[in-house]
Amino acid sequence: MIGDGINRTEGPRKVAGQVPYSAERRDAGDPLHGFVRGAAIGSGRIIEIDTTAAEAAPGVRLVLTHRNAPPQGDLADLGGLHDAKPELVDDRIVRYGQPVALVVADSFEQARAAAMLIEVGYDREPADFDFFAHAGGGEVQDVSAVGDFEQAFAEAPVSIDATYTTPYHFGHPMEPNAAIADWRDGHLTVYLTAQMLNQLLDGLALTLMLDKADITIDSAYVGGGFGSKIGLHCEAVLASLATRILERPVKLAMTRRQMFSLVGHRAASQSRIRLGATADGRLTALGHDAHVQTTIRDDWREPVANVARALYAAPNRLTRRYHVELDVGAPEPVRGPGELPGLMVFESAVDELAEKLGMDPVELRLRNDTQIDPEKSRPLNGRRLADCLREGAERFGWDDRPIVPASRRDGDWLIGYGVASSIRSHWQMATDVRVRIDPAGLVTVQSDMTDLGTGTYTIMAQVAASALNVPVEQVQVELGRTDHPKGWGSGGSWGSGNMSVATDRACSAVREKVFAAAGKGFNDIFAEVRRHFPNGVEAIGHTIGANDDPNYKAYSQFTYGASFAEVGVDAHTGEVRLRRMLGVFSFGRVLNAKTARSQLLGGMIWGVSAALHEGGDADPRYGHWVNGDLAEYLIPTHADIPAIDAIMLDDFDEHANHMGVKGIGELGAGGTGGSVANAVYNATGVRVRDFPITLGRLLPGLIARG
Numbered sequence: 001m002i003g004d005g006i007n008r009t010e011g012p013r014k015v016a017g018q019v020p021y022s023a024e025r026r027d028a029g030d031p032l033h034g035f036v037r038g039a040a041i042g043s044g045r046i047i048e049i050d051t052t053a054a055e056a057a058p059g060v061r062l063v064l065t066h067r068n069a070p071p072q073g074d075l076a077d078l079g080g081l082h083d084a085k086p087e088l089v090d091d092r093i094v095r096y097g098q099p100v101a102l103v104v105a106d107s108f109e110q111a112r113a114a115a116m117l118i119e120v121g122y123d124r125e126p127a128d129f130d131f132f133a134h135a136g137g138g139e140v141q142d143v144s145a146v147g148d149f150e151q152a153f154a155e156a157p158v159s160i161d162a163t164y165t166t167p168y169h170f171g172h173p174m175e176p177n178a179a180i181a182d183w184r185d186g187h188l189t190v191y192l193t194a195q196m197l198n199q200l201l202d203g204l205a206l207t208l209m210l211d212k213a214d215i216t217i218d219s220a221y222v223g224g225g226f227g228s229k230i231g232l233h234c235e236a237v238l239a240s241l242a243t244r245i246l247e248r249p250v251k252l253a254m255t256r257r258q259m260f261s262l263v264g265h266r267a268a269s270q271s272r273i274r275l276g277a278t279a280d281g282r283l284t285a286l287g288h289d290a291h292v293q294t295t296i297r298d299d300w301r302e303p304v305a306n307v308a309r310a311l312y313a314a315p316n317r318l319t320r321r322y323h324v325e326l327d328v329g330a331p332e333p334v335r336g337p338g339e340l341p342g343l344m345v346f347e348s349a350v351d352e353l354a355e356k357l358g359m360d361p362v363e364l365r366l367r368n369d370t371q372i373d374p375e376k377s378r379p380l381n382g383r384r385l386a387d388c389l390r391e392g393a394e395r396f397g398w399d400d401r402p403i404v405p406a407s408r409r410d411g412d413w414l415i416g417y418g419v420a421s422s423i424r425s426h427w428q429m430a431t432d433v434r435v436r437i438d439p440a441g442l443v444t445v446q447s448d449m450t451d452l453g454t455g456t457y458t459i460m461a462q463v464a465a466s467a468l469n470v471p472v473e474q475v476q477v478e479l480g481r482t483d484h485p486k487g488w489g490s491g492g493s494w495g496s497g498n499m500s501v502a503t504d505r506a507c508s509a510v511r512e513k514v515f516a517a518a519g520k521g522f523n524d525i526f527a528e529v530r531r532h533f534p535n536g537v538e539a540i541g542h543t544i545g546a547n548d549d550p551n552y553k554a555y556s557q558f559t560y561g562a563s564f565a566e567v568g569v570d571a572h573t574g575e576v577r578l579r580r581m582l583g584v585f586s587f588g589r590v591l592n593a594k595t596a597r598s599q600l601l602g603g604m605i606w607g608v609s610a611a612l613h614e615g616g617d618a619d620p621r622y623g624h625w626v627n628g629d630l631a632e633y634l635i636p637t638h639a640d641i642p643a644i645d646a647i648m649l650d651d652f653d654e655h656a657n658h659m660g661v662k663g664i665g666e667l668g669a670g671g672t673g674g675s676v677a678n679a680v681y682n683a684t685g686v687r688v689r690d691f692p693i694t695l696g697r698l699l700p701g702l703i704a705r706g
Helices: 011-015 110-116 149-155 197-208 234-246 257-263 303-309 339-357 363-369 385-396 456-468 495-518 525-532 552-555 592-613 671-685 695-705
Strands: 034-038 042-049 060-064 099-104 119-124 139-146 158-166 178-184 187-192 215-218 250-252 269-277 283-294 314-327 411-426 433-439 442-447 475-481 537-543 558-569 576-586 644-649
Touching: 011 187, 034 110, 034 234, 034 257, 034 442, 042 099, 060 110, 060 234, 099 110, 099 234, 149 269, 149 283, 149 314, 149 525, 158 339, 158 695, 178 234, 187 197, 197 215, 197 234, 234 250, 250 558, 269 303, 283 339, 283 442, 303 314, 303 339, 314 558, 339 363, 339 411, 339 592, 339 671, 363 385, 363 411, 385 433, 385 558, 385 644, 411 576, 411 671, 433 456, 433 525, 442 456, 442 495, 456 495, 475 671, 495 525, 558 592, 558 671, 576 592, 576 671, 592 644, 671 695
Parallel strands: 034 250, 187 215, 283 314, 442 475, 576 644
Antiparallel strands: 034 099, 042 119, 060 099, 139 314, 158 269, 178 187, 178 250, 269 283, 411 558, 433 442, 433 537, 558 576
């Protein structure tokens, strides 16, 4: 059962419209509707606010501003996932679009119309919104040094020293952030689009100054996430404040444009990458300095420079991150945090080094492969990067790669091949899962873990069915409630790995209870439960956190991959078209071949988007997102993505956990952008170091080459 590519267990109900997402829940009855009025400046103060017209508008039940909002918990200096996130607390404006008022009315349209009637006067203050004007500065943090990098780099026979930039990215799913809050009988229930429930429960309780026992968060079906639903945002806080005042359920769903200003983003970055090597391609010096956008109010720092730390061997190493504090919104994790932008630029630099050495880019990567973590000096368990590169090169037909850039044409199209490696940390977090067998013949699996469309419902059913030797149709998985056993949520590629281990252990504990009562010679576990446990039997399984697991102290835990891309570039216009792409990945045991492949393909498309399409632009004068909607924030369409394929090297990583599994949600997004960028160079001979590779950045080089 484990590994089989079975269809999603909840798929038919989703297709039939029988699964209500958080914004569609009606458990509390028909709600009132809220709408946020956002600040029209990026920094300053509110000097006047007139809500008279809004309060008199049809259907309006409540208008909240900083003048009448209830007291809330204090915002921490660096707001983490568990910290309070108060709203409407004073007249200070720290980012464009920040909520300055909430209108609650009988309908969404009434709330929106009334919100536009609020008159707000501001005193705008000087602020800094331009990352690239300060990208070379910032405070140095998170330094990792091995050997003497500066001397080794200066003495290297062959070296490169290049600077790359990546823009702001947004991880907005089709289902926007939304909350329905219901306060009754002294208890708050929030139907929320959330990825990590218990962390948000902590923050929401502190914000509202309630005991956690008085709050239930329900996120059974949240739609996509991609990091946008990890943090505590205003929809949960404001809807909760309003329902406690009105004692009616209140729904607050963000519009698509509001998502850009009310939810975080991937930080923009600038990287200086320095590589030194011997004439035969052995790396002797590896350096990566990354400058990333931050604010004074957040604790998320995009780990762009971390990707190189376990990727290739080099005796002398220096990786550093610099924080550039701006007055735009706080950055948050977005799919492939660190790896997507970091590998895109670092693998481009490796390609530049291969060009300077006159060496095949695959061979250069293989020559610097390592089985030992070059910074922590411990084994890299499950390290099959070389297998991914070799398998991918053979399947892709890498031997047919144009050796000389801009040497192959197909009519007006210049043709190029590119390759890049992928690496992603595997995290293990403390997770509990309850498994119960009822005499009626049903197995129930419960956790506060959420399913972001990744297949968690299906995978957990497979694990339980396999462990208990029962049909998967007799397993019911219940996720996404804070009154279920505590997990660590969906994010960071750790959800399925942590859940499967805990689920298997819970099943083992249940089996042991049945064995103790019935002996081990039975064939039908349901029959034995009916005979010996008329009220059913259950147990809780536990996955221990990495800090308490000896394997995570003795081994460095990563997953690996390699991507290969072929592009065509119009020689006259500079238009770039992906022609085909292949990814080969190694991540231990495959839990479900169909959902795993889907995740990898989705990640690969993210990489294509980052390389060719995607980038948010903050107005350097006012701090708003110039392209803050899906009409102008460019992402790939079906026409931009031809046939792509993902190959999985099924394995069993015994040093990861007893099931041999690791997470894969973000692995596919890693080096894909680098392979596309390298293919563009191979096609044109033009190296674009500022992403994405747009017509405006590529065409001048093409013209210069003639």
